[in-house]
Amino acid sequence: MRYVDCREKNWRGFSLVELMMVIIIVIILASFMVPGIIGTSSTQNAKDVAAKVVDVITFAKAQATLTNRAHRVHIEPGGANNGGLIVVERGDTAVCAFVDPISVRTVVLQYDGEQSVISVSADDPTLETIWTATRIVEIAPDAAAQNDICVRPDGSIRDAVTNMPIQPDQDTGYGAGDVVVVLEENAVSGTPPDFTPTGAQFRVILPYNGIGRVTY
Numbered sequence: 001m002r003y004v005d006c007r008e009k010n011w012r013g014f015s016l017v018e019l020m021m022v023i024i025i026v027i028i029l030a031s032f033m034v035p036g037i038i039g040t041s042s043t044q045n046a047k048d049v050a051a052k053v054v055d056v057i058t059f060a061k062a063q064a065t066l067t068n069r070a071h072r073v074h075i076e077p078g079g080a081n082n083g084g085l086i087v088v089e090r091g092d093t094a095v096c097a098f099v100d101p102i103s104v105r106t107v108v109l110q111y112d113g114e115q116s117v118i119s120v121s122a123d124d125p126t127l128e129t130i131w132t133a134t135r136i137v138e139i140a141p142d143a144a145a146q147n148d149i150c151v152r153p154d155g156s157i158r159d160a161v162t163n164m165p166i167q168p169d170q171d172t173g174y175g176a177g178d179v180v181v182v183l184e185e186n187a188v189s190g191t192p193p194d195f196t197p198t199g200a201q202f203r204v205i206l207p208y209n210g211i212g213r214v215t216y
Helices: 016-067
Strands: 071-075 083-089 104-111 125-130 134-140 148-151 158-159 180-189 194-206 213-215
Touching: 016 071, 016 083, 016 134, 016 148, 016 180, 016 194, 016 213, 071 134, 104 134, 158 213
Parallel strands: 083 134, 104 125
Antiparallel strands: 071 083, 071 148, 083 104, 134 180, 148 158, 180 194, 194 213
């Protein structure tokens, strides 16, 4: 058996120049990878919020069917310190009449580190806060501009005031009765917060009758 004396080998470690070159290469690669990772995370955040809006409407439909009472969904666009608000309230009858509604679910889109200016009680047991940079920027068509829609026990979405299907705008391109909730992803910085749109925008389509969907 032959033994090899390692001391006979010419072992050499990495030089400082070689280590610096490796570090520089890693930094260059990271500079290309990080923006993509951040962009993906930001977009996914907006997708999650869009899915939450659909989930809230699905919840309202299930509650309306279960209780045989119409439910009002109030969707409020974001303001200076928050991303918006969604409140689900149970009505008094199967039609869209809300004399003494009862709150059954409240979802607030809140920016991290900012105090909410929405008038919602922190003790509300139905309150759900989502920390996100996504905000609700628009609700269409004009018939839904009052931000209240009605979900009846049959699953249909109607105007909360007229009890009729929501009429489309002339230039929307969406179907009659559709309600469109527009969400926008923002980068938030500074105090008071400064909002910079990232370009990620999603539309939640709530049809007169059927399952809500998200478009990009």
